[in-house]
Amino acid sequence: MTPPIRRPAPPVTGAPPAPARPSVEVITPDQYADRRSEPRTQCDDRGAMLFLSSRQVINCRILDQSASGARVAMENLDHIPAEIWLIDLDTAMVKRGSPAWSMANRMGLKFNFIQKMPDDGKRPAKVPPEVFEAWKRLSQPAATPDEDPDDDVLYFD
Numbered sequence: 001m002t003p004p005i006r007r008p009a010p011p012v013t014g015a016p017p018a019p020a021r022p023s024v025e026v027i028t029p030d031q032y033a034d035r036r037s038e039p040r041t042q043c044d045d046r047g048a049m050l051f052l053s054s055r056q057v058i059n060c061r062i063l064d065q066s067a068s069g070a071r072v073a074m075e076n077l078d079h080i081p082a083e084i085w086l087i088d089l090d091t092a093m094v095k096r097g098s099p100a101w102s103m104a105n106r107m108g109l110k111f112n113f114i115q116k117m118p119d120d121g122k123r124p125a126k127v128p129p130e131v132f133e134a135w136k137r138l139s140q141p142a143a144t145p146d147e148d149p150d151d152d153v154l155y156f157d
Contacts, residue, residue, distance in 0.1 A: 045090040
């Protein structure tokens with residue numbers, strides 16, 4: 001059996017077709033800010049990031065958050081670990097996550113664990129002891145400058 005003979009296609013008259021271009025989506029900055037899968041809530045909560053790998057605690061402000069992530073403002077960091085615990089002092093929540101993006105003094109976090117901290121002072125089973133101790137220490141009310149730590153002490157001459 002002989003193979004079929006292929007003949008070239010007849011020439012096309014008129015203008016040649018334009019080359020196919022890949023479709024490109026142009027995103028403006030205001031559209032980029034809202035490309036999250038869940039709605040975000042603006043806030044200004046006091047927070048701290050705990051890096052278990054180095055036992056480092058970094059104070060931060062939680063600027064906005066959703067059920068799956070948050071945007072925080074902090075001092076410029078030299079090193080960002082893969083796992084970060086975010087302690088939200090205003091809502092008594094601890095959240096474990098990873099960096100989604102970072103800039104000089106801002107970072108986006110993606111959460112994979114969230115725990116409301118109990119009022120009874122007992123550590124939840126899935127919260128590491130280091131995170132629980134940091135939360136207890138950081139959530140203590142700060143002494144006001146006019147309070148004297150020796151107010152409860154009586155001195156006898």
